[in-house]
Amino acid sequence: MSQQSAFSSPGFDFSNSVRNNFLQEKGMPLPKATSTGTTIVGCLFKDGIILGADTRATEGEIIADKNCEKIHYITESIRCCGAGTAADTEFTTASISSNMELHALSTGRKPRVVTVMTMLKQYLFQYQGHVGAALVLGGVDSTGPHLFTIHPHGSTDKLPYVTMGSGSLAAMAVFESSWKPNMERNEALALVSAAVSAGIFNDLGSGSNVDACIITATQTEMLRNFVKPNERVEKERHYTFRRGTTAWKSENIRDLIVNEDITLVGATGDAMDTS
């Protein structure tokens, strides 16, 4: 009889923890993870949900990615914006997306936003906040449009307009002054752009461009780089070298194929017998 446990292992290996604690005590700093130091927003309007995000990823004080994508795909009409540790948000949302696909196939119904929210909050609660993912989840399902915010420790809020990330205060100020229920699509999109732009210009952790995603009952529209307020100016001089700048003396081409002998396999008409 095997002594193998019926439960799946947690997937984390703690054998280095003693060594890591020792190194930290000696003064060696932990390596910094790429964070998204972000502005992510979500807003409910007449026909559904609009999600918005900036596109800067930081690594301490350095910008790691000037144009990263923070609006992640969960299902056809559900999207999730992620703030916090970039790897955590990407992996968590991808993993939940896969599980949602399997779940939808199993139930035979269109996936619901509350299902995604429950899966995410249970996963994040299990890891006690060590998975640094602060998420804005929004989508439209058979029960209507829903917008949730999920904090790294697993708490959730259901609200008509939400902001997360380091630029959340700037964005929330814009929302608080201008949001009203049942806005039109253009109005709501302008509001979301304004909120994310407020985060981009007033928070150092957010920057570059504005991404938006409009989710309605019938379709989902992803507006990548919807507003680009920080385009780089064209350089005044050209720094390319013309062809022939470097002189060369001799050329030697070696063909890697020494001897090629082609034999056709199965192409003579031996088709599969499907009778």
Added chain:
Amino acid sequence: MEPSYRIVPPSQIKTASISDTAGSLGLHDTLHYGIRSIATEMRGGQFENRIAKWEETQDNARLHMLANLYGPSAPMRLLMERQIVSASPHMPGMPQSNIHLDILMGRDETLDPTDFFLGLESGPPLSIHNEMEKKLRL
């Protein structure tokens, strides 16, 4: 585990144990693991215990509630089925997959990170003898 409604593993009193490094005689195996030291015997702490015991604790709560609804035979039956299905005739070193157990445990339609990460780390085991000992020791 004793029946309880807990869904989160309890925080444990800190202990040092030699169960990880014990050889066949039950003592610390110096030849294999090096000189005995308390620091290496203390396991990772509260967080490690939490995620290691997570599934077991939740499963225990579910079985307890099942016992309240249908009587003590219901969880007993489920546990018996699991035990029967876990009896694997294969070599312990080779990569194993037990789909019947996955179905019984309800994870046949979900994807865990362990499903696609864990296999790559460990190649063939360093000592098949230890693995066989662990398997055949009742």
